[in-house]
Amino acid sequence: MSEPIVKYNNVTKYFDDLMVLDGIDFEIQPGEKVALVGPSGSGKTTFARLLMTLEEITDGTIEVAGDYLWHEKDENGDLKPASTDHLRKVRSNIGMVFQHFHLFPHMTVLENIIEAPVTVKGVDKKEAIKDGKEMLDKVGLLDKADNYPAQLSGGQKQRVAIARALVMKPKVLIFDEPTSALDPELIGEVLDVIKDIAEEGETSMLLITHEMDFAREVADRIAFFDAGKIVEDGPPSEILYHPKSPRLKEFLERFMSTQASPE
Amino acid sequence: MSFWELIASMLGQGLVITLLTTVLAAVLALVLGFVAGLMRLSKNKFIRFLVAIYVEVFRGTSLLVQLFWIYFVLPMFGITMTAMTAAVLAIGLNFGAYTSEVVRSGIQSVDKGQIEATIALNFTRVQRMRRIIIPQAFIIMLPNLGNQLIELFKSTSLVALITLTDLTYQANVLNATTLQTTQIFTALLVIYFVIAWPMTKGMKLLERKMTEGRM
Amino acid sequence: MWDWYYAFEVLPEIASALGVTIGATVVGFILALILGLIWTLLIRSKNKIVTTVADSIVKFIRNTPLLVQLYFIFYVFPQFGLSLDPFTAGVIGLGLHYSTYLSEVFRSGIESVGPGQWEVATALNFTTKKTWTRIILPQAIPPVLPVIGNYFITMFKETPLLSAITLVEILQTAQNIGAGTFRYTEPLTIVGLLFLLLSYPASIALRQLENRVTARYS
Ligand SMILES: Nc1ncnc2c1ncn2[C@@H]1O[C@H](COP(=O)(O)OP(=O)(O)OP(=O)(O)O)[C@@H](O)[C@H]1O
Ligand SMILES: [Mg+2]
Numbered sequence: 001m002s003e004p005i006v007k008y009n010n011v012t013k014y015f016d017d018l019m020v021l022d023g024i025d026f027e028i029q030p031g032e033k034v035a036l037v038g039p040s041g042s043g044k045t046t047f048a049r050l051l052m053t054l055e056e057i058t059d060g061t062i063e064v065a066g067d068y069l070w071h072e073k074d075e076n077g078d079l080k081p082a083s084t085d086h087l088r089k090v091r092s093n094i095g096m097v098f099q100h101f102h103l104f105p106h107m108t109v110l111e112n113i114i115e116a117p118v119t120v121k122g123v124d125k126k127e128a129i130k131d132g133k134e135m136l137d138k139v140g141l142l143d144k145a146d147n148y149p150a151q152l153s154g155g156q157k158q159r160v161a162i163a164r165a166l167v168m169k170p171k172v173l174i175f176d177e178p179t180s181a182l183d184p185e186l187i188g189e190v191l192d193v194i195k196d197i198a199e200e201g202e203t204s205m206l207l208i209t210h211e212m213d214f215a216r217e218v219a220d221r222i223a224f225f226d227a228g229k230i231v232e233d234g235p236p237s238e239i240l241y242h243p244k245s246p247r248l249k250e251f252l253e254r255f256m257s258t259q260a261s262p263e
Numbered sequence: 264m265s266f267w268e269l270i271a272s273m274l275g276q277g278l279v280i281t282l283l284t285t286v287l288a289a290v291l292a293l294v295l296g297f298v299a300g301l302m303r304l305s306k307n308k309f310i311r312f313l314v315a316i317y318v319e320v321f322r323g324t325s326l327l328v329q330l331f332w333i334y335f336v337l338p339m340f341g342i343t344m345t346a347m348t349a350a351v352l353a354i355g356l357n358f359g360a361y362t363s364e365v366v367r368s369g370i371q372s373v374d375k376g377q378i379e380a381t382i383a384l385n386f387t388r389v390q391r392m393r394r395i396i397i398p399q400a401f402i403i404m405l406p407n408l409g410n411q412l413i414e415l416f417k418s419t420s421l422v423a424l425i426t427l428t429d430l431t432y433q434a435n436v437l438n439a440t441t442l443q444t445t446q447i448f449t450a451l452l453v454i455y456f457v458i459a460w461p462m463t464k465g466m467k468l469l470e471r472k473m474t475e476g477r478m
Numbered sequence: 479m480w481d482w483y484y485a486f487e488v489l490p491e492i493a494s495a496l497g498v499t500i501g502a503t504v505v506g507f508i509l510a511l512i513l514g515l516i517w518t519l520l521i522r523s524k525n526k527i528v529t530t531v532a533d534s535i536v537k538f539i540r541n542t543p544l545l546v547q548l549y550f551i552f553y554v555f556p557q558f559g560l561s562l563d564p565f566t567a568g569v570i571g572l573g574l575h576y577s578t579y580l581s582e583v584f585r586s587g588i589e590s591v592g593p594g595q596w597e598v599a600t601a602l603n604f605t606t607k608k609t610w611t612r613i614i615l616p617q618a619i620p621p622v623l624p625v626i627g628n629y630f631i632t633m634f635k636e637t638p639l640l641s642a643i644t645l646v647e648i649l650q651t652a653q654n655i656g657a658g659t660f661r662y663t664e665p666l667t668i669v670g671l672l673f674l675l676l677s678y679p680a681s682i683a684l685r686q687l688e689n690r691v692t693a694r695y696s
Binding site: 052053054088091092094095096098100102103104105106115116119120164165168 | 374376377379380382383384385386387390394395398399402
């Protein structure tokens with residue numbers, strides 16, 4: 001196997017006195033799609049937000065494309081907290097799609113999409129518009145380019161948010177429950193878009209989801225979180241149909257009983 | 264003099280001063296308000312403290328007292344200025360203090376998810392403020408800023424008390440010379456209303472235009 | 479530059495005028511509360527003419543300067559045989575001006591009481607008067623108390639305007655002293671400090687009230 005694109009080394013996270021992540025080691029390979037599942041409060045979101053630098057790491061290190069994310073080396077080769085510049089450089093490999101979209105409400109759909117390429121990356125505006133429209137076409141919303149987010153349905157908003165993240169060409173894209181704020185009838189269109197991107201293959205994905213069918217279809221690997229630890233980690237066939245740990249069995253049983261069974 | 268002659272005389276000599284004072288003081292207040300409002304959100308405690316003093320002093324004392332202080336006391340310290348400068352400075356500083364609070368709370372009321380989105384898209388702090396936070400905060404602030412503009416316009420009548428020849432000053436002069444007290448002060452009220460009322464409406468219109476379809 | 483001896487000499491005289499300043503604030507504010515409530519009720523009246531007239535008056539007062547209104551009351555009223563002393567004229571001016579702001583506050587308070595409360599009052603067969611005094615106002619007023627308090631402080635800081643119609647409150651007292659000695663620095667600074675000394679603690683107390691009110695009503 002090649003070098004992992006993301007590597008968690010003994011990562012620990014506390015909120016005040018509450019330990020949320022308990023010394024996690026974890027790797028994502030280039031192009032790999034990993035789904036995170038687990039009970040509510042087990043630390044999935046926190047795990048992903050550390051990678052997006054939305055929460056500060058308490059202990060341990062995260063490496064992205066061979067660089068430390070939260071640290072950099074000083075003259076003596078010792079680790080020190082990363083400077084803003086370093087953080088931004090490494091962070092540019094990561095993108096995220098949020099549960100509640102967080103589109104920019106004061107900008108049209110197209111403006112939302114070209115904003116970061118133009119402002120952050122300094123891409124020429126004409127080129128950004130061309131790329132942006134292509135991306136909008138891909139998520140099936142070219143006709144909404146000049147609408148404001150407030151004029152879109154939840155599913156459309158999330159597709160725009162996905163396009164907005166994709167035009168930055170991240171090496172790793174995080175999805176934190178991208179469909180759980182949506183009305184049931186709108187979930188499908190968003191999942192389809194994510195599947196399409198997954199099939200293109202080049203972007204690594206970290207998918208937090210409660211949609212087990214979807215995880216099975218899209219993910220190369222599923223990691224099961226419980227109480228701040230990754231209890232089991234393996235291909236979907238193993239995790240979903242041959243769970244080893246009692247916690248995962250219990251989780252899946254409870255899950256199957258509330259959901260329509262997959263097969 | 265007829266009613267219309269009175270109005271013409273007041274307008275002819277005072278309107279420009281009233282409007283000029285309004286515009287200059289409003290610009291100063293807006294600039295000060297944004298600078299102070301942003302500084303109030305600084306990570307640096309000392310900067311926050313300095314701005315808090317400015318804001319509390321100018322909100323805690325009366326505009327007229329500030330006006331007199333700048334016009335009558337500062338010269339004692341060798342700082343002399345024209346009545347116009349003193350007027351713009353006093354009104355600008357006073358309203359700037361109030362505006363800074365509007366700016367601060369406007370910025371704080373922008374959804375926190377917006378900040379997360381800009382981090383995920385790798386914006387710098389400055390880019391985030393300029394492109395995402397301030398434009399949204401501005402829309403939130405607009406109704407308050409509009410109200411302040413009207414209040415500021417009305418407060419320019421105080422400058423007559425430091426002998427700046429605005430509408431109110433001209434009315435007092437006319438009153439002393441013609442003794443047509445009722446007509447003069449009625450006309451003066453009407454003139455202020457005729458300017459302030461469209462301003463109120465204009466701000467409402469602007470608000471509607473800026474939020475249309477977006478928020 | 480700054481003469482401490484002189485400052486302490488003039489301080490008692492200026493401070494003694496605080497009585498007039500505070501008196502004008504309190505009386506003006508009571509007037510503003512009463513008039514404000516009247517405007518609100520008139521504007522809510524079912525009679526279209528009453529509503530329009532009351533609304534127009536409020537808009538007119540709100541969109542003209544307090545100083546000019548004070549001149550109007552003090553100089554124009556006597557033309558119609560109604561001569562007022564500076565204190566009375568000032569208090570009427572302040573009260574009238576701020577009543578329009580308070581009316582707006584009352585309106586928002588009343589609108590925050592849900593329609594269900596009116597329906598309950600009807601169902602329980604309350605009279606209109608009882609509905610207002612026992613059901614609506616007791617719910618409408620507490621949430622807006624901080625805003626009302628804020629207007630009290632604002633009004634307090636506006637009282638120096640009354641010096642323009644010759645009321646000898648603290649600013650006028652300071653001016654008079656300054657005119658006699660040609661030293662304005664100390665008297666005017668003292669006036670500023672007095673305002674700060676009184677209004678700053680008041681606004682802090684109000685912020686606490688506001689926190690308590692938001693905790694309780696939202
Ligand atoms: N900002 C915060 N401050 C304090 N505690 C927090 C914070 N964010 C999360 N937590 C706590 O950390 C724990 C893990 O939360 P996290 O959101 O990572 O779980 P999750 O697995 O994503 O759950 P869910 O499936 O409900 O989204 C929870 O106990 C949560 O209450
Ligand atoms: Mg979560």
